[in-house]
Ligand code: HEM
């Protein structure tokens with residue numbers, strides 16, 4: 001089985017937010033919740049850089065480790081998913097997550113927190129693949145249909161890559177060789193404890 | 199002729215230009231247009247965090263990367279469990295050993311049969327309201343800390359989540375009466391809980407816990423003052439950090455939330471350990487003590503042995519009988 005990863009080639013990201021929009025639409029993500037966002041560092045200054053970020057589906061995922069009810073599981077494709085039926089909305093996964101991926105719709109006690117929602121790598125949740133319940137809780141399950149995450153598919157500059165970690169690393173390496181520069185795979189060291197040497 | 203030569207030169211020039219045009223982009227390809235842009239490793243080395251601007255309303259999501267979540271994970275999953283385990287189990291073990299070797303602190307003079315009011319109805323109400331909230335808060339809180347390794351394997355995922363959800367509701371809602379209780383305790387008993395010289399003498403004599411010593415004390419002895427300040431300061435800290443956790447990200451960022459959890463959980467487990475000792479002394483640890491918070495009245499002999507100076511004060515104010523019908527012999531007291 002493949003080890004699925006995301007890779008944002010920061011030298012190509014133009015902050016068009018197509019990935020963000022694609023994700024919101026595909027999964028009917030509620031108001032105020034963003035499973036993916038584009039962060040711009042040094043906005044408007046020389047040396048500006050934009051990176052699209054969502055859940056990285058970490059190796060030995062910190063969110064899963066700290067969850068008090070142990071509601072996370074890792075699929076055979078190494079995608080980190082969770083069960084909204086088990087989640088109690090404590091917010092701990094957000095404190096542990098290095099990438100700010102977990103989100104909480106405001107429906108819990110005192111309007112503070114509901115069940116956690118995050119990027120599923122377009123792979124749904126514990127319910128039957130493609131079922132109505134799965135769609136309502138987690139959004140579309142494109143992986144089960146043999147498709148890759150829509151954010152990467154929609155990326156206008158093909159900055160955002162999704163797929164088997166080895167294949168997208170290879171694509172990135174070839175790009176860097178061809179154009180002669182690359183700022184590295186952002187977040188990989190933190191998420192996967194490895195980088196792409198180029 | 200000259201025009202032909204000029205045409206040749208022109209054609210040559212155009213050809214050279216064309217050549218130049220194809221060559222220049224080839225070398226320009228090696229120029230990095232984002233060479234001056236920030237690099238991930240350099241940003242992480244500077245701040246251990248990468249932050250930027252986002253165009254969505256959720257400004258928290260401007261934190262791109264915070265690897266220190268890993269350190270927080272280590273605290274929550276390992277360090278805290280050690281601190282909590284050692285504090286709570288250590289306290290229980292200590293008390294068991296103490297109880298088995300020294301046993302209950304008895305009333306040496308036995309019961310006199312006469313009582314004196316120690317806590318009025320309002321004081322007892324506040325005490326029990328705070329105490330019952332504390333017990334529920336402690337159990338529901340410790341469930342977050344230890345439930346996953348200890349309880350989940352026994353009852354399974356569904357039951358554990360169901361229970362944890364209710365425990366969380368209880369933890370959130372009971373925080374309010376608990377906080378009110380701590381504030382009332384602070385105001386109600388501050389008068390008797392200012393540390394004084396008497397407490398030093400009391401502490402030097404080990405509080406009279408071992409042997410038959412009875413160091414003098416006013417309404418609250420050194421140990422009780424310690425419990426009072428643990429409740430006031432510990433309660434204040436868990437309340438402040440707890441509300442920060444309950445209403446997340448109001449005026450703080452991710453590092454503030456991690457800090458709130460660290461303060462809340464460490465103070466909470468130490469608080470639980472201290473309260474176990476308090477519960478022990480108030481029940482099976484000392485004869486005649488529970489009545490103070492039960493009926494509100496203690497035996498006069500209990501007051502003499504444990505709070506002699508307070509008893510003298512009370513006697514001076516109201517007389518020894520405190521409005522109760524007494525047998526005639528009691529006048530000798
Ligand atoms: C006074 C008001 C209090 C408030 C507002 C409060 C709030 C919270 C919140 C929001 C959490 C995060 C987990 C969750 O969402 O359920 C928490 C965790 C916890 N609380 Fe409280 N709490 C309070 C008092 C207490 C007291 C008195 C104790 C102990 C006796 C306590 C012990 C704990 C423990 C042990 C945890 C879990 C820490 C961990 O493992 O991360 N809390 N509290």
Ligand code: SF4
Nearest residue numbers: 055056057058063097
């Ligand atoms: S990015 Fe965050 S939410 Fe996703 S697997 Fe890693 S720690 Fe979990």
Ligand code: SF4
Nearest residue numbers: 067087088090091093
């Ligand atoms: S918010 Fe839900 S998923 Fe996240 S740690 Fe808490 S219970 Fe687990």
